[in-house]
Amino acid sequence: xxxxxxxxxxxxxxxxxxxxxxxxxxxxxxxxxxxxxxxxxxxxxxxxxxxxxxxxxxxxxxxxxxxxxxxxxxxxxxxxxxxxxxxxxxxxxxxxxxxxxxxxxxxxxxxxxxxxxxxxxxxxxxxxxxxxxxxxxxxxxxxxxxxxxxxxxxxxxxxxxxxxxxx
Amino acid sequence: xxxxxxxxxxxxxxxxxxxxxxxxxxxxxxxxxxxxxxxxxxxxxxxxxxxxxxxxxxxxxxxxxxxxxxxxxxxxxxxxxxxxxxxxxxxxxxxxxxxxxxxxxxxxxxxxxxxxxxxxxxxxxxxxxxxxxxxxxxxxxxxxxxxxxxxxxxxxxxxxxxxxxxxxxxxxxxxxxxxxxxxxxxxxxxxxxxxxxxxxxxxxxxxxxxxxxxxxxxxxxxxxxxxxxxxxxxxxxxxxxxxxxxxxxxxxxxxxxxxxxxxxxxxxxxxxxxxxxxxxxxxxxxxxxxxxxxxxxxxxxxxxxxxxxxxxxxxxxxxxxxxxxxxxxxxxxxxxxxxxxxxxxxxxxxxxxxxxxxxxxxxxxxxxxxxxxxxxxxxxxxxxxxxxxxxxxxxxxxxxxxxxxxxxxxxxxxxxxxxxxxxxxxxxx
Numbered sequence: 001x002x003x004x005x006x007x008x009x010x011x012x013x014x015x016x017x018x019x020x021x022x023x024x025x026x027x028x029x030x031x032x033x034x035x036x037x038x039x040x041x042x043x044x045x046x047x048x049x050x051x052x053x054x055x056x057x058x059x060x061x062x063x064x065x066x067x068x069x070x071x072x073x074x075x076x077x078x079x080x081x082x083x084x085x086x087x088x089x090x091x092x093x094x095x096x097x098x099x100x101x102x103x104x105x106x107x108x109x110x111x112x113x114x115x116x117x118x119x120x121x122x123x124x125x126x127x128x129x130x131x132x133x134x135x136x137x138x139x140x141x142x143x144x145x146x147x148x149x150x151x152x153x154x155x156x157x158x159x160x161x162x163x164x165x166x167x
Numbered sequence: 168x169x170x171x172x173x174x175x176x177x178x179x180x181x182x183x184x185x186x187x188x189x190x191x192x193x194x195x196x197x198x199x200x201x202x203x204x205x206x207x208x209x210x211x212x213x214x215x216x217x218x219x220x221x222x223x224x225x226x227x228x229x230x231x232x233x234x235x236x237x238x239x240x241x242x243x244x245x246x247x248x249x250x251x252x253x254x255x256x257x258x259x260x261x262x263x264x265x266x267x268x269x270x271x272x273x274x275x276x277x278x279x280x281x282x283x284x285x286x287x288x289x290x291x292x293x294x295x296x297x298x299x300x301x302x303x304x305x306x307x308x309x310x311x312x313x314x315x316x317x318x319x320x321x322x323x324x325x326x327x328x329x330x331x332x333x334x335x336x337x338x339x340x341x342x343x344x345x346x347x348x349x350x351x352x353x354x355x356x357x358x359x360x361x362x363x364x365x366x367x368x369x370x371x372x373x374x375x376x377x378x379x380x381x382x383x384x385x386x387x388x389x390x391x392x393x394x395x396x397x398x399x400x401x402x403x404x405x406x407x408x409x410x411x412x413x414x415x416x417x418x419x420x421x422x423x424x425x426x427x428x429x430x431x432x433x434x435x436x437x438x439x440x441x442x443x444x445x446x447x448x449x450x451x452x453x454x455x456x457x458x459x460x461x462x463x464x465x466x467x468x469x470x471x472x473x474x475x476x477x478x479x480x481x482x483x484x485x486x487x488x489x490x491x492x493x494x495x496x497x498x499x500x501x502x503x504x505x506x507x508x509x510x511x512x513x514x515x516x517x518x519x520x521x522x523x524x525x526x527x528x529x530x531x532x533x534x535x536x537x538x539x540x541x542x543x544x545x546x547x548x549x550x551x552x553x554x555x556x557x558x559x560x561x562x563x564x565x566x567x568x569x570x571x572x573x574x575x576x577x578x579x580x581x582x583x584x585x586x587x588x589x590x591x592x593x594x595x596x
Contacts, residue, residue: 047323048323050275050279050306050309054306054310107291107302
């Protein structure tokens with residue numbers, strides 16, 4: 001029986017590497033280069049969120065890694081499976097010219113241009129100062145998120161048939 | 168005496184932070200104040216002591232949507248001070264990258280930010296359920312504009328390839344050909360956008376604006392021209408301060424720009440269009456007529472049509488520039504600093520962006536002055552709000568609020584440039 005091709009997966013690291021803990025997304029994305037299978041696309045864009053709608057075109061699944069505003073515990077990792085839950089709207093700043101990632105996902109879903117699976121890893125940051133390094137707590141979290149994304153990618157690459165069989 | 172207050176903490180779909188206060192007394196609107204409380208950003212201060220070569224990359228950080236406007240005004244001012252002329256294909260490439268900025272900025276505002284106002288949706292996501300094709304066109308246009316910025320500027324946000332004298336690297340002709348194909352599609356999408364927005368319901372409002380824009384001998388203005396108005400202004404950009412002044416007002420951290428002799432004036436698409444209609448290609452003028460526009464448009468709500476017309480123009484101009492493109496001998500012309508003062512003024516998507524720098528002999532900036540378009544439009548926004556809200560004072564607060572927000576968005580205000588924006592309060596006594 002012919003083996004089903006792996007599902008197409010995109011990994012996106014969001015954030016500004018020059019703003020302390022905000023750089024956790026690009027740090028994890030860079031770390032994953034050379035670690036993930038070669039058919040997995042990795043990017044850490046600097047453009048606006050709307051451009052993501054074009055970037056994820058043709059992918060079955062996308063994983064975002066981003067920093068979150070301080071809440072309770074610096075370095076705490078949150079995982080959102082957007083097939084099961086919405087991104088907390090409070091995470092968005094209502095800016096006009098730079099629409100948020102949640103806006104881009106919402107818009108893409110209405111236009112039927114969103115990947116089937118969207119997973120978001122958000123790491124609570126503590127310091128977002130210009131030119132600052134990541135705090136130790138977030139640096140530790142980056143290592144953990146890297147490992148979790150490797151496992152997540154392996155799961156998401158499985159074909160729909162394989163996922164059904166696993167279930 | 169009854170007092171009634173409407174408050175909107177932050178107006179969405181405009182850039183930045185501020186507030187609008189409407190004062191209604193005895194059923195009459197007595198004041199409309201745009202209160203910008205975003206902290207000043209001090210760009211003019213921290214440019215002092217920096218070298219002229221750093222300037223384009225520093226001023227690009229003023230805005231993520233219109234960085235080219237700041238870069239272009241800066242490099243023109245630097246070259247003006249040092250006696251440098253950039254011509255030929257380098258000049259054409261500057262015009263081309265500016266077309267990219269107009270396309271991405273206008274497409275974002277027309278479709279994602281402003282159109283929902285006219286069609287009664289809270290945002291573009293809700294609008295997309297019923298107007299998917301228009302939103303797809305808007306996204307495609309924005310992407311094409313961004314692609315042009317990335318190709319010529321190195322990246323679409325805060326480009327890094329612009330320098331005094333030209334560019335750090337210029338593209339091969341073969342690099343421009345793929346984007347020309349996308350621009351042809353973009354042009355058709357933009358024409359569709361014009362026809363779509365022309366069907367919107369427009370409030371009936373005519374204002375007697377003094378329009379101010381650049382005017383060039385034979386081009387629709389982007390990088391160069393004289394500063395003109397529909398009254399009696401026709402001056403070199405170096406004489407800007409003879410006619411215009413900035414005043415600090417207590418309710419805004421962004422300086423208000425005014426005509427010394429007459430007060431408020433308007434910059435941006437409506438002004439550019441009115442003062443340069445004859446510089447548009449015949450086909451674009453015909454499209455404007457088809458969309459119901461005369462050679463001058465005084466209805467601020469119809470600025471959405473003019474923006475769409477300018478997207479069509481920018482696509483056509485970009486295609487014309489690419490068709491005529493030949494690789495320049497060098498990516499830049501030599502620039503030798505000298506002591507002096509230089510002026511730059513270019514047409515940002517939201518209107519003229521005026522710069523003045525004084526340099527010492529080695530090109531270090533001694534003083535800088537930057538006048539962004541939204542700062543210039545603040546008094547005009549307040550005058551519009553008076554005209555819009557006055558007939559509505561007996562309407563419910565949410566009707567007044569929605570119409571005022573729509574009026575403010577007529578300007579595509581970029582408060583992060585001027586400094587930022589918006590909560591709305593209506594005080595009734």
